[in-house]
Amino acid sequence: MTIARVGLPYKKVAVFSFLVFSAVIAVSSLSVGQVAPRWEFYGGYSYLRFDSPTLGYVNWSNLNGFNGEVTFNITTRFAVVADGSGHYGNQLTVYNYMLGPQYALRRDKSKFFVHGFFGKAQNTVNIATSISNGFESVGRAFAAGGGYDRDLTPRFTFRVQADYLNTSTFGATQNDIRVSTGVVFHVGHIGRRPKL
Amino acid sequence: MPSNRIFLVLIVLGLATLVGCGSSATHTAYVTLPNSNAVAAYRINNTSAQFTAIVGSPYPSGNSPSSVVVHPSNRFVYVTNQLDNTISLFAIDGTIGSLKEVLPRTRTGLTPGSLVMDTPGSFLFALNQVSSSISTYSINSTSGALTGVAGSPFATATDPVALALAPSGKFLYVVNANLASVFAYTVSAGVLQPVAGIPVQVGNGALAITVDPAGNLVYVANSTDNTVSVLAINSSTGALTLLGTFAVGTRPISLVVLGQFLYVANLGTANISVFSVAPTTGVLTQVTGSPFGTTGAPLFEVIDPNHLFLYTGSQSGMNISAQSITISTGVLTTTSESASTGVAPSSMAVTK
Numbered sequence: 001m002t003i004a005r006v007g008l009p010y011k012k013v014a015v016f017s018f019l020v021f022s023a024v025i026a027v028s029s030l031s032v033g034q035v036a037p038r039w040e041f042y043g044g045y046s047y048l049r050f051d052s053p054t055l056g057y058v059n060w061s062n063l064n065g066f067n068g069e070v071t072f073n074i075t076t077r078f079a080v081v082a083d084g085s086g087h088y089g090n091q092l093t094v095y096n097y098m099l100g101p102q103y104a105l106r107r108d109k110s111k112f113f114v115h116g117f118f119g120k121a122q123n124t125v126n127i128a129t130s131i132s133n134g135f136e137s138v139g140r141a142f143a144a145g146g147g148y149d150r151d152l153t154p155r156f157t158f159r160v161q162a163d164y165l166n167t168s169t170f171g172a173t174q175n176d177i178r179v180s181t182g183v184v185f186h187v188g189h190i191g192r193r194p195k196l
Numbered sequence: 197m198p199s200n201r202i203f204l205v206l207i208v209l210g211l212a213t214l215v216g217c218g219s220s221a222t223h224t225a226y227v228t229l230p231n232s233n234a235v236a237a238y239r240i241n242n243t244s245a246q247f248t249a250i251v252g253s254p255y256p257s258g259n260s261p262s263s264v265v266v267h268p269s270n271r272f273v274y275v276t277n278q279l280d281n282t283i284s285l286f287a288i289d290g291t292i293g294s295l296k297e298v299l300p301r302t303r304t305g306l307t308p309g310s311l312v313m314d315t316p317g318s319f320l321f322a323l324n325q326v327s328s329s330i331s332t333y334s335i336n337s338t339s340g341a342l343t344g345v346a347g348s349p350f351a352t353a354t355d356p357v358a359l360a361l362a363p364s365g366k367f368l369y370v371v372n373a374n375l376a377s378v379f380a381y382t383v384s385a386g387v388l389q390p391v392a393g394i395p396v397q398v399g400n401g402a403l404a405i406t407v408d409p410a411g412n413l414v415y416v417a418n419s420t421d422n423t424v425s426v427l428a429i430n431s432s433t434g435a436l437t438l439l440g441t442f443a444v445g446t447r448p449i450s451l452v453v454l455g456q457f458l459y460v461a462n463l464g465t466a467n468i469s470v471f472s473v474a475p476t477t478g479v480l481t482q483v484t485g486s487p488f489g490t491t492g493a494p495l496f497e498v499i500d501p502n503h504l505f506l507y508t509g510s511q512s513g514m515n516i517s518a519q520s521i522t523i524s525t526g527v528l529t530t531t532s533e534s535a536s537t538g539v540a541p542s543s544m545a546v547t548k
Contacts (some may be wrong), residue, residue: 053239053248054248055248055250055251055292056237056238056239056248056249056250056251056253056292056293056294057239057291057292058222058239090291091291091292125251125252125292127251127252127289127291127292127294127296128289128296129252129255129256129294129295129296129297130255130256130296130297130299131256132252135251135252170251171249172248
């Protein structure tokens with residue numbers, strides 16, 4: 001069953017992408033940190049503004065949940081990230097599992113980063129009908145965003161990050177916003193400290 | 197650190213451009229799919245008529261659902277299952293608009309083809325085409341459950357094909373195609389009594405009937421003669437008087453009224469004839485540009501609750517399409533909004 005649909009909010013996505021890119025340019029003059037952890041393990045609270053009208057709802061949904069990431073820093077700038085999140089609301093459960101590259105700029109105790117992820121979306125609508133207690137759809141997902149880390153101790157860092165999340169489930173495309181904050185745990189190190 | 201602040205400000209601005217994603221006013225529509233034994237559900241944007249299928253749609257019903265009505269509370273949907281001789285009651289999920297059937301189904305007479313409900317949602321009337329009767333039910337406002345009215349089913353002339361209820365709920369009209377006639381009944385607490393006098397003759401192949409929202413006129417589509425009959429209602433007795441018969445397109449199959457305009461779906465010519473109606477004489481005058489083409493041969497029509505769009509269902513096109521209405525002139529304009537149902541639809545109802 002196909003449905004005629006109005007186009008996606010490409011204009012807003014373009015504006016968002018331009019502002020994130022501008023943010024990276026704004027901080028690109030920072031001197032590059034010479035040391036980075038080899039592994040970063042992130043966990044925190046996540047908020048998802050979910051495009052539920054594409055599933056037949058009246059309004060967008062505000063979902064709450066978690067976000068976790070494992071980052072392997074190849075160099076002090078480039079890394080590979082595995083990202084997983086779960087968000088929950090009235091009748092809705094949204095899981096995303098993604099992988100992708102990250103680019104970071106470090107200075108003193110700060111790290112600015114941008115990333116792009118690709119992977120899977122698993123969305124469930126928990127509504128009761130005469131034949132089912134819910135409906136699940138699995139599709140592709142991609143995300144683009146960035147964030148900021150601030151060292152708290154040599155091992156722990158505070159993080160805040162935001163992503164535009166695009167998923168394809170239930171025969172429609174969802175355009176979502178995800179915002180997350182939490183703590184990063186560091187293991188190992190790479191690079192060397194600059195000579196004084 | 198100025199660069200930190202710049203970075204955070206830019207990110208916040210970026211989020212602001214996307215977070216302002218709100219919602220638009222919408223209504224829902226339910227469409228019977230006889231070949232799938234199911235009912236499809238769509239959310240429709242009030243302004244653009246964009247269709248979005250509701251998750252889980254279509255929802256299973258009985259065998260060969262033929263007619264659908266929505267309770268004015270927007271909490272229940274009723275569907276006649278023509279080959280089961282039953283009525284399905286569905287509860288509407290208040291958040292998403294999905295349907296869950298409430299069992300057991302209610303028995304009717306043989307081959308229930310059409311349903312009408314009174315304006316307050318107190319009584320439901322099902323036309324039984326093979327057993328030539330009308331089953332009437334009172335509706336529980338809390339549960340939506342149906343209870344047969346004493347004396348139901350009420351006999352009609354043989355082979356009734358369509359029925360319509362006056363907005364007052366006091367009079368009910370039944371079309372018999374083989375007799376080319378309209379029969380009138382008074383309605384009191386769901387109990388039907390024939391209006392005294394002989395039935396009113398209309399054209400050959402009468403298949404559809406409707407009453408104008410003011411409760412003054414009845415319109416009948418005569419699919420063999422390619423005409424529409426206009427009849428006046430006696431507000432005291434419910435008796436009908438034929439005012440005139442007017443030519444329309446080939447095989448008129450459906451009628452709806454909005455304000456001073458009558459919309460006639462012509463199955464044979466795949467278009468909609470639009471007429472302005474003289475309120476006293478019932479004279480029909482075709483509006484400029486009429487008839488208006490449709491996407492596929494139209495079988496049924498529904499006016500949206502905001503009176504902005506005319507939805508047309510096509511069995512050959514297996515779709516529901518929307519045309520915008522110019523309220524002052526009755527003119528229809530084709531839109532790009534439509535929904536493919538996948539199989540032939542048979543009827544449609546919308547929430548308020």
